[in-house]
Amino acid sequence: MNNSVLKIILSFIGLVLLQVLVCSNMNFMGEINPFVYVVFVLLYPVINNRLLFIFTSFLLGYTVDIFLDSGGVHAAASVAIAYIRPLILKFLFGSAYDYQSIKFSTVEFSRRLVYFLLLIVIHHLILFSLVIFDETKTVLILQQALYSSVFTLILCLLFSSLFSRKET
Amino acid sequence: MQQLFNFFIKNKTFVLFLLLFSYALSLTIQTNEYQRSKFLNSSNQITGSIYGMFHSITQYFNLKKENQILLEENSRLKIAVFNQEKAATVDTLLEYKYELQPSLIYKNSYSLPNNYLTLNKGKSDRIKEDDGVITSKGIVGVIDRTSKNYSRVLSILNTNSRINVKLKKTNYFGTLSWDGESPEITQLKDIQDLVKLSVGDTIVTSGYSSTFPPDIPVGSVESFRLNDTKDLYIIDVKLFNNMRNLEHVYIIKNTDINELKALNSSNEQ
Secondary structure (H helix, E strand, C coil): CHHHHHHHHHHHHHHHHHHHHHHHHCCECCCECCCCCHHHHHHCCCCCCHHHHHHHHHHHHHHHHHHHCCCCHHHHHHHHHHHHHHHHHHHHHCHHHHCCCCCCCCCCHHHHHHHHHHHHHHHHHHHHHHHHCCHHHHHHHHHHHHHHHHHHHHHHHHHHHHHHHHHC | CHHHHHHHHHCHHHHHHHHHHHHHHHHHHHHCCCCCCCCCCCCCHHHHHHHHHHHHHHHHHHHHHHHHHHHHHHHHHHHHHHCCCHHHHHHHHHCCCEEEEEEEEEECCCCCCEEEEEECCCHHHCCCCCCEEECCCCEEEEEEEECCCCEEEEEEEECCCCEEEEECCCCCEEEEECCCCCCCEEEEEEEECCCCCCCCCEEEECCCCCCCCCCCEEEEEEEEEECCCCCEEEEEEEECCCCCCCCEEEEEEECCHHHHHHHHHHHHC
16 A cells, blocks of 8 residues: 555656656647646546545646646646546446456556547647637647647557556 | 535535636636736746756756857957947946846746746845846846746746837837747737838837836847728737747846836826
8 A cells, every 4th residue: 555655656746747847848849748747647546535536636737837837727637637537437447447446557458548548638628728718719729639639648658558567 | 504514425526626626727817817816836946946956957958059149149249349439438337227137047938828937046136026038139028926046937928928119210119919829929019000111120129118128129020910990000020039949048137126116106196
């Protein structure tokens, strides 16, 4: 138990630093940045303490916001995906979720891809609609969310395979 | 009452979600307004020192380019000194009301609609809010938050940024703002349609605000069009600064600012 808590705390700090120091300065093709910190919300262990999970996700988003001077956009997007994650898990994994026996390291690739994709797209849509905050620029919001999502997805998949290698 | 408690306990995840989400939303809305209330930002001690540590590693990658920029500036200044007439010294002494403080950029962003920079100088270096920030090529923004050792700059690439500028040739002035799209192009509004304009005209600061002294270069006219009511120009201004690549900046301290502020507030009453 202690070991897994320590792992969560370390990955929290590591992902925030990675995000604000490296990933937010990538500016691929001018202005596309990945938001890899969402991998924390995606791979957070499936245990039945949703309150703590939602609160940790908020804290993660808010820390990133403080570093990037973006108000509360990351906090809002992270809380939202933390809240709807159980719905998506239930939808994708069915009974495995009910028994809380999902191990992300053993899930087959295609299902992990769909799971990541759904949550990342939702996160980025909320994020960019709040960042741009202008209903006349819907096309721009969709465009930016799409490009960033692809970038984030690739990095998150790389990350998840890296960490699952370590565990086995 | 019992039922109310039961409702909260039953839906506690949803309540917590709603609470945190609306708090995050309120923070977002507050940032979209200029001069908002106090909350945490990147100029505090912890974030500042983390950015500082990382910067001490990454600064080596830019040394060559920064050296080149400093050399160019040096030679321009030397040429100005060589060509200066000797008698001008008396006037410059009288107008000595701005001080420059060199500073390093710890964090820069330009891809969001509201961009901020973090600098490694703060209150202990007598940096105040509303001090201007420039490079050797042009303006960068205005300090909007300071802590003991760090300060945050409201970049000209921020949709809340408003800077008073003028056309160098004709002295007509207007407001420079940003539409949030290209980090190279900002918009100059409020120039009347009877002003003669041509592509490539230089735009400089007007000196009507206490933040920037007059005649600091800003950019050049890229294109212009009339607004919807056909009486004012909207001018696209190509910035002289490359906002993607900033490292060394100067903070302009206006030593007369208290007097000016006192004057302005007495006018308003």
